[in-house]
Amino acid sequence: xxxxxxxxxxxxxxxxxxxxVGANEDLNLVxxxxxxxxxxxxxxxxxxxxxxxxxxxxxKRTRIGAELAMEHCxxxxxxxxxxxxxxxxxxxxxxxxxxxxxxxxxxxxxxxWRERSIPPAGAGWTPTPDQxxxxxxxxxxxxxxxxxxxxxxxxVTSNGILRYFHTLLAGAYAAPEEAKVKTGxxxxxxxxxxxxxxxxxxxxxxxxxxxLA
Numbered sequence: 001x002x003x004x005x006x007x008x009x010x011x012x013x014x015x016x017x018x019x020x021v022g023a024n025e026d027l028n029l030v031x032x033x034x035x036x037x038x039x040x041x042x043x044x045x046x047x048x049x050x051x052x053x054x055x056x057x058x059x060k061r062t063r064i065g066a067e068l069a070m071e072h073c074x075x076x077x078x079x080x081x082x083x084x085x086x087x088x089x090x091x092x093x094x095x096x097x098x099x100x101x102x103x104x105x106x107x108x109x110x111x112x113w114r115e116r117s118i119p120p121a122g123a124g125w126t127p128t129p130d131q132x133x134x135x136x137x138x139x140x141x142x143x144x145x146x147x148x149x150x151x152x153x154x155x156v157t158s159n160g161i162l163r164y165f166h167t168l169l170a171g172a173y174a175a176p177e178e179a180k181v182k183t184g185x186x187x188x189x190x191x192x193x194x195x196x197x198x199x200x201x202x203x204x205x206x207x208x209x210x211x212l213a
Contacts, residue, residue, distance in 0.1 A: 001144060001151035002049070003169075004212065005187040006040050006069065007159055008061040009033030019097050022090035022160070023126075026059050036184025036205075037065040040156075041072030043186065043205035047212035049152050050074045053143065056156040057085035066156040075154075084135035087158035091124025117163050117176040136164040144191050162187070169198045178202075188212055 010033035012018050021027055029037065044051065050073060056066035058081050066079050093101055098110055105120060112118040119125045127135070143153045155165075159181055166179040169189045181187065181202045188200040188211045200211035 001147045001149070001153065001191050002212065003140075003143065003189045003191055004044065004049075004051070004152065004154045005162060005165055005181075005189075006065070006154065006156045007162055007181040007183055007185055008065040008156060009036030009184040011061055011183075017097055019095050020090045020093045020101070021061075021087070022094040023059070023087050024089055024094050027061060029061050029064055033061065033065070033183065034068060037068035038072050039184065039205040040065070040186060041069035043208055044069070044154065044212065045073040047209050049212060051152045051154040052146075053077070053080065053153045054156070055080045055082050055085060055139070055143065055153070057081070057087060057158060057161070058083055059087060059158070062087075062156045062158060066154070069154070069156065082139060084139050085155065085157040085161055088119075088132065088160035089124075089126045090160075091126065093120070093123050093125075114180065115177045117167075117179055132161070132164050133167070136161065136168060140165070140168055147192050149192075159183075166201065169196055170201070171196070171198075 009029050011021055011027040011029060013030040054066055054070055054075055056062045056079055101110060109120045162181045163179040167174050185202050185204055186208045188208060190197045190199055200208050
């Protein structure tokens with residue numbers, strides 16, 4: 001089977017100050033984010049793929065992103081909204097800029113998460129890393145029950161959740177600094193009875209077509 005993962009598009013317009021957007025910051029996609037969502041769908045369509053299932057997190061940026069992507073790849077089924085794909089609640093970091101966080105926590109704490117996937121102790125992030133890993137594992141187990149060669153599943157979620165997918169799909173030697181996924185970017189893995197082969201991670205829609213073909 002083919003598993004396609006996508007991060008939602010932009011939630012900040014040019015000139016906006018980016019802040020940490022977690023489970024409690026249910027922002028809409030801006031115009032670029034809407035177009036990024038359409039580009040995800042077009043890339044899937046150009047590869048000749050119509051997903052058998054589409055799952056998305058419940059927040060507007062992932063739910064609407066999935067809807068727009070599906071309009072451009074021929075999927076006509078119902079999108080499955082899965083609470084396990086909801087972005088991490090970034091606690092007291094949520095809604096704050098890097099500058100505001102660095103003033104209190106230091107730049108090293110931001111670096112530890114972005115480059116090493118280490119959450120800050122005492123910042124009130126939820127769920128716990130163990131629960132997040134369990135949630136992602138249960139989603140992966142569910143969507144890979146049918147590993148037929150022609151089966152394709154798309155999951156649209158957020159960067160924090162995708163880091164936990166990377167750990168499972170890239171294997172024991174997964175490098176945490178490679179786990180980041182840019183907005184509007186995609187990942188792909190082939191999953192069979194022989195195991196998992198990660199074929200693309202953090203690729204733009206234009207770059208990923210070879211991995212999807």
